[in-house]
Amino acid sequence: MIEVDCPSPAKPRVSITYCTQCQWLLRAGWMAQELLSTFRDELGEVALIPGTGGIFVIQCGADTIWDRTRDGGFPDVKTLKQRVRDRLAPERDLGHIDRP
Template sequence: MASEASSRVKVPRVAIEFCTQCKWNLRAAYVSATSSPEISAIAASLGTEGFAQELLQTFSTSIGEIALIPVTGGIFTVKMTHVISSTTQSIAETAPSSDATVRVTETVIWDRKIDGGFPETKELKNRVRNIIEPGRDLGHIDRSLKKGSTQPATPEESSKPESRPDAEVQDGQKNGDACEDCR
């Protein structure tokens, strides 16, 4: 079982948590329903690495770190740890000056239970860009989102997810039992 350690991380840091019991590492590279079956099969084989690769390809050195975090309990979330500065300069472009107030925060970019399913890659890139490089043009992604041509993420079977205390999920993880969302 994994344990926690304290170390320095490079920010902005994107953390993709996915349920291993649900096999969401295989489903995480959500592809629009308009894609061909061949493309869907290729994307499904990429797993969460597909999201990580897409974000690295688009943002390259603007992202300090991307972490893939296997969890249980029906979880699929994308979170970003980033710096908030009191200056108006982009964090990616300049280091904070000594007179700037700097703090680190974590922002949930996507949560399967709140946002309904898995994100399209272009929506995920848009949400990441809005945090780390709000003035950046994403080209065809921006044009597509402005036209409203994005397909909504596939909603899960239940519209209202069952909420459980964290302790309950942790007990199931220790015992290796399947989570309720995995069944």
């Protein structure tokens, strides 16, 4: 028997929609791991969603954190963590990431 725990409704969900044609699964998985490590207490889940057509979109709830087409390419991990932090816990210090 497999038990599946649903994420807490009080904790937000981040989704990463990535292009399977472009083989961006590893990039999406790495970014998911970085977010789960940094925001382990703030996030309910990070979902990887396969797509096509060059899509790479990261959303936190209904908010678009990053869109490859709109924002130009891919976020570096510093920018991604800062944008997620700004939505989840704006007062939180990300340590060395926040230093110039």
